[in-house]
Amino acid sequence: MSNSVRSGTEKSSHLFLTLIVLVLSTAFIVDAAYAGSWLSIKGDGNHDRRNKTAMKFLQDPEDALSQLPPDTAGNQVDWVKAIEEGYIQPRSNLYDHTEVRMMDLDIIMPETSTMNYVMFPHQQHTAWLDCKNCHPVFFEAEVGVSPVNMGAILEGEFCGRCHGAVSFPLTECNRCHSIIKGTFTGQFGAQYPEGANPEDYAYVPE
Amino acid sequence: MFQNKASRWIIVSLTLVFSLLLAGLPSVANAEYGDVILNKYSDANDMAPVIYPHWFHRIRFQCKVCHSELGFKMKAGGNDVTMADIVDGQFCGMCHNGEIAWTTENCELCHSGKPGLKSGIIGTHKTLGPGIW
Incomplete structure (x- = not known):
């Protein structure tokens, strides 16, 4: 009698335990897959949970990033849209004497093997960066001179300095390879507006 | 059964x-995309490694502020950041000075990583940063 009662209790406690474990693990899996996929500061595996101050004060990525235009990769934020549409107004300079430089000039790069041509827009890039961030350290300011290639980019050079590290990752091929071969009939290289003087677009070192 | x-x-x-x-x-080995771990000197000086979140900073500042105006090199490990320099107003100390952002007295807010983390930029969503292919 007493034996059967004990084993019955044991059995139900095992079932209970198994159930809890299953529910918890399902919750973790669902969380990782669908919760916008932003890891919390507590759960990202890098922050030290024993650091109570940091755990209390550091913002979780989801708090901020879920409010911004969504994207499918990287921070899952369309950062260009966020700045263009005024979701965020990041400061362009700390000091009054700093010259804030922006430029609107598209460059079409034709040496893309079997892929579609690449269109590089200066406007979206200078909304974040200064000329000297890329010229002449990563890219010569002259069109067609830099030996840009996908191998080097994947190793973190050229575009790969940022893309794959902080800006949208290199899995998003068609965002750069966006000019469809066969339909493009214009000139390769810099796309100056009609009547514009190319000298106005020349790179000026500081 | x-x-x-x-x-x-x-x-x-x-x-x-x-x-x-x-x-x-x-x-x-996860973090938010673009997080940088700085542990060149932290562990060696009994401090937790620093985790720098790009996402948090770029909401407030364009890239050009730190990488052009302030001169941070665009390569993880390319900047020899020491606490003495920061307190002296260099690197992070150009903003974290009590005027633009909170001061360096809040050690634990930056030094928030687990001991032993490897320096470098870390990714997660879809890629793990350059050079991993």
């Missing part, structure tokens, strides 16, 4: 181990 104690325990333990493994998956 579950005829003896041993087999029950084996099943329960296996479920537990499997669940823990699954639950642990997202926390393996």
Whole structure:
């Protein structure tokens, strides 16, 4: 009698335990897959949970990033849209004497093997960066001179300095390879507006 | 089914181990995309490594502020950042000076990583940063 009662209790406690474990693990899996996929500061595996101050004060990525235009990769934020549409107004300079430089000039790069041509827009890039961030350290300011290639980019050079590290990752091929071969009939290289003087677009070192 | 104690325990333990493994998956070498770990000097000086979140800063400042105006090189490990320099108003100290952002007295807010983290930029969503292919 007493034996059967004990084993019955044991059995139900095992079932209970198994159930809890299953529910918890399902919750973790669902969380990782669908919760916008932003890891919390507590759960990202890098922050030290024993650091109570940091755990209390550091913002979780989801708090901020879920409010911004969504994207499918990287921070899952369309950062260009966020700045263009005024979701965020990041400061362009700390000091009054700093010259804030922006430029609107598209460059079409034709040496893309079997892929579609690449269109590089200066406007979206200078909304974040200064000329000297890329010229002449990563890219010569002259069109067609830099030996840009996908191998080097994947190793973190050229575009790969940022893309794959902080800006949208290199899995998003068609965002750069966006000019469809066969339909493009214009000139390769810099796309100056009609009547514009190319000298106005020349790179000026500081 | 579950005829003896041993087999029950084996099943329960296996479920537990499997669940823990699954639950642990997202926390393996993860962070928010673009987070940088700075541990050139931290561990060696008994401080927790620094985790720098690009996402948090770029909401407030364009890239050009730190990487052009302030001169941070665009390469993880390319900047020899020491605490003495920061307190002296260099690197992070150009903003973290009590005027633009909070001061360096808040050690634990930056030094928030687990001991032993490897320096470098870390990714997660879809890629793990350059050079991993």
